[in-house]
Amino acid sequence: MAATEGSTATATPAAPPEGEPAAPTVIVDDLHVVYRVRGAAGRAGGGGPAALLRALTRRKGAGAREVHAVRGVSFVARRGEAIGLIGSNGSGKSTLLRAVAGLLPPESGRVYTDGQPSLLGVNAALMNDLSGERNVVLGCLAMGMTPAEVRERYDGIVDFSGINDKGDFISLPMRTYSSGMAARLRFAIAAARDHDVLLIDEALATGDRAFRRRSEKRIKELRERAGTVFLVSHSNKSIRDTCDRAIWLERGELVMDGPAGEVVDAYEASTAD
Numbered sequence: 689m690a691a692t693e694g695s696t697a698t699a700t701p702a703a704p705p706e707g708e709p710a711a712p713t714v715i716v717d718d719l720h721v722v723y724r725v726r727g728a729a730g731r732a733g734g735g736g737p738a739a740l741l742r743a744l745t746r747r748k749g750a751g752a753r754e755v756h757a758v759r760g761v762s763f764v765a766r767r768g769e770a771i772g773l774i775g776s777n778g779s780g781k782s783t784l785l786r787a788v789a790g791l792l793p794p795e796s797g798r799v800y801t802d803g804q805p806s807l808l809g810v811n812a813a814l815m816n817d818l819s820g821e822r823n824v825v826l827g828c829l830a831m832g833m834t835p836a837e838v839r840e841r842y843d844g845i846v847d848f849s850g851i852n853d854k855g856d857f858i859s860l861p862m863r864t865y866s867s868g869m870a871a872r873l874r875f876a877i878a879a880a881r882d883h884d885v886l887l888i889d890e891a892l893a894t895g896d897r898a899f900r901r902r903s904e905k906r907i908k909e910l911r912e913r914a915g916t917v918f919l920v921s922h923s924n925k926s927i928r929d930t931c932d933r934a935i936w937l938e939r940g941e942l943v944m945d946g947p948a949g950e951v952v953d954a955y956e957a958s959t960a961d
């Protein structure tokens with residue numbers, strides 16, 4: 689197992705002896721993540737949102753602010769688990785995911801990952817001026833597939849994305865796609881490969897019902913192949929249907945970690961009017 693900043697080691701999935709927990713894939717140990725925002729000097733005084741922002745931030749030098757986005761989070765994720773991350777806006781879900789992916793350095797604490805984490809976000813880089821078709825090929829090559837593997841999987845990826853369901857859209861530039869179509873294509877490309885640790889940020893929320901069903905099935909398959917899936921979503925239904933475990937964050941702190949149904953119930957109870 690390797691410690692972040694971003695370093696990883698590939699592991700061979702092995703079924704644990706009966707009754708023993710599966711091997712850990714991600715260990716997050718007292719993780720703190722701080723953003724430094726330049727050119728955002730604070731003003732003294734004021735209440736409401738300004739006071740909240742001051743509570744979350746600390747001045748550091750002229751014109752610089754610190755946003756302490758993840759505060760002392762610890763957990764262990766194991767092979768075969770699908771873990772939902774829930775919490776209100778700005779609670780630190782995406783930041784935690786990016787830190788697990790090795791894209792944000794810890795301020796303190798550690799992230800250990802066994803296997804290469806792959807972050808699939810709605811902002812994942814595809815080339816807007818290239819066709820969907822070219823993006824599928826480039827995306828697959830970037831994930832390490834050979835040209836022969838790309839040819840073999842191309843039709844399956846396009847079918848999975850549903851991009852061509854209503855006509856030949858795959859040959860059009862990505863910039864002509866709706867945000868939902870683009871998110872579906874990103875997921876379809878990423879899902880074409882098995883992942884040791886797959887981190888999904890809201891990718892499913894943009895899909896229609898049929899696409900969501902295909903995605904949920906694929907996530908189950910990935911888990912069965914002994915990967916670990918993290919899913920950030922504001923859809924409690926997606927978390928219940930897809931995940932067996934959930935982690936609830938608020939203001940960067942871990943509020944609850946347990947079976948998805950129980951954690952989502954508690955979260956819903958806390959947000960009910």
Ligand SMILES: Nc1ncnc2c1ncn2[C@@H]1O[C@H](COP(=O)(O)OP(=O)(O)OP(=O)(O)O)[C@@H](O)[C@H]1O
Nearest residue numbers: 723725755757775776777778779780781782783784
């Ligand atoms: N690039 C950034 N620079 C500075 N602060 C940031 C940056 N990204 C996020 N933050 C801050 O970090 C905190 C956590 O944000 P994050 O995006 O992780 O929350 P989230 O739970 O994923 O929110 P949402 O549900 O709205 O997507 C927020 O206070 C946010 O303003």
